[in-house]
Amino acid sequence: MRYELYYWPGIQGRGEFVRLALEDAGADYVEVARRPRGTAAMSRFMESRSIKRPPFAPPFLKAGKLVIAQTANILFFLGPRLRLAPKSDAGRLWAHQLQLTIADWVAEVHDTHHPIAGSLYYEDQKPEAKRRAEDFTTERLPKFLNYFEQILDRNGSRVLVGNAVSYVDLSLFQMIEGLRYAFPHAMTKQERKSRRVLALHDRIAARPRLAAYLASERRLPFNLDGIFRHYPELDNRS
Amino acid sequence: MRYELYYWPGIQGRGEFVRLALEDAGADYVEVARRPRGTAAMSRFMESRSIKRPPFAPPFLKAGKLVIAQTANILFFLGPRLRLAPKSDAGRLWAHQLQLTIADWVAEVHDTHHPIAGSLYYEDQKPEAKRRAEDFTTERLPKFLNYFEQILDRNGSRVLVGNAVSYVDLSLFQMIEGLRYAFPHAMTKQERKSRRVLALHDRIAARPRLAAYLASERRLPFNLDGIFRHYPELDNRS
Numbered sequence: 205m206r207y208e209l210y211y212w213p214g215i216q217g218r219g220e221f222v223r224l225a226l227e228d229a230g231a232d233y234v235e236v237a238r239r240p241r242g243t244a245a246m247s248r249f250m251e252s253r254s255i256k257r258p259p260f261a262p263p264f265l266k267a268g269k270l271v272i273a274q275t276a277n278i279l280f281f282l283g284p285r286l287r288l289a290p291k292s293d294a295g296r297l298w299a300h301q302l303q304l305t306i307a308d309w310v311a312e313v314h315d316t317h318h319p320i321a322g323s324l325y326y327e328d329q330k331p332e333a334k335r336r337a338e339d340f341t342t343e344r345l346p347k348f349l350n351y352f353e354q355i356l357d358r359n360g361s362r363v364l365v366g367n368a369v370s371y372v373d374l375s376l377f378q379m380i381e382g383l384r385y386a387f388p389h390a391m392t393k394q395e396r397k398s399r400r401v402l403a404l405h406d407r408i409a410a411r412p413r414l415a416a417y418l419a420s421e422r423r424l425p426f427n428l429d430g431i432f433r434h435y436p437e438l439d440n441r442s
Numbered sequence: 443m444r445y446e447l448y449y450w451p452g453i454q455g456r457g458e459f460v461r462l463a464l465e466d467a468g469a470d471y472v473e474v475a476r477r478p479r480g481t482a483a484m485s486r487f488m489e490s491r492s493i494k495r496p497p498f499a500p501p502f503l504k505a506g507k508l509v510i511a512q513t514a515n516i517l518f519f520l521g522p523r524l525r526l527a528p529k530s531d532a533g534r535l536w537a538h539q540l541q542l543t544i545a546d547w548v549a550e551v552h553d554t555h556h557p558i559a560g561s562l563y564y565e566d567q568k569p570e571a572k573r574r575a576e577d578f579t580t581e582r583l584p585k586f587l588n589y590f591e592q593i594l595d596r597n598g599s600r601v602l603v604g605n606a607v608s609y610v611d612l613s614l615f616q617m618i619e620g621l622r623y624a625f626p627h628a629m630t631k632q633e634r635k636s637r638r639v640l641a642l643h644d645r646i647a648a649r650p651r652l653a654a655y656l657a658s659e660r661r662l663p664f665n666l667d668g669i670f671r672h673y674p675e676l677d678n679r680s
Binding site for chain 2: 258323
């Protein structure tokens, strides 16, 4: 099946979590909004009165007649199809639970630079962003990293869920990539306590199809429009 | 099966979305943390080294040997068991997608009074809360309400998904309850544009088992510790 992925062009964003799974599996997919006039096509689709089940926001995936939105929901759907999910129902629920915790983490990262409103510029909420980022880097970032470190420890394995790489491992890889870009100082302080997470990151980066993707032009660089943004004033140096 | 629900006592919070499904279905469940020394039991459970798959945060549900966290994930699991979910896989993914959109909405409601840090008091982030609540009541609240109004319209039915009441309808009921408590002025302004959503709210409130629950002592009142909080200064009057 050829999947159609709809997401804002120009940033990695939430779409990247889906992309990593598709790329790692060598799946056949197209990025609809990266085509000429693709963003217009995406908006038309979302606003069309003929769509019975419209997404609230990108990313969304078309798989045959199905239209699926919400990043974690897309991955829950794709996981078994891409052989990136456990076989048992209990295992799939657990993988999904971890993915939802990552989704919460992503939202908190976003709010470090947009604590007041997504519709305002960063420059219009800078003092608030500094306060929120200070809390994020000193409280929340260690809490999330320590949680995933513990999950790896308790699983007694080189992956988060069961014995095989799942989409959750790919998503944790992406979190580390993004956090290192956005908060290099805060991350350096954490590295010593996150050895299992960082080792997982390195093993994921070395997977052949993923390494090829990361080196390709399809992998957009991080920038100041995405979810992970590097504003030095938000990166705690204390 | 007797389910065990773990959530902070004293507030409705995210646990309420699970509670409404259990109550509407007449399921057998216990509220572990509302028992004497229950909060300590909940913390002990979360911190125990013997739990292989620890939750990041409450609510979580024990169902036999399974421990499931993340509100939307719990409802995805419970839905079919409580006959509050569609039968088809596609229908269940769609219901879950809507539930995840509600989860995002809940997080935004929370951040109206805690835009800087969950670990700080409201009083320590009041100016930021006023700015965030202003954006929430004028931009985000109408966007979410209009979205669900549209879903009801497109489904051509009295429920959000398919032809039967699902857990998503119960959750939308709870959103309206909470929003009316927290933002009475902003909600009054929206009522005219949200007729389908409000009619759904009223039909859900009249379901016999749910009405009995809402009139019982098990239904805690909204208060200034929960997710939905009424601070008059955050309720847009313009």
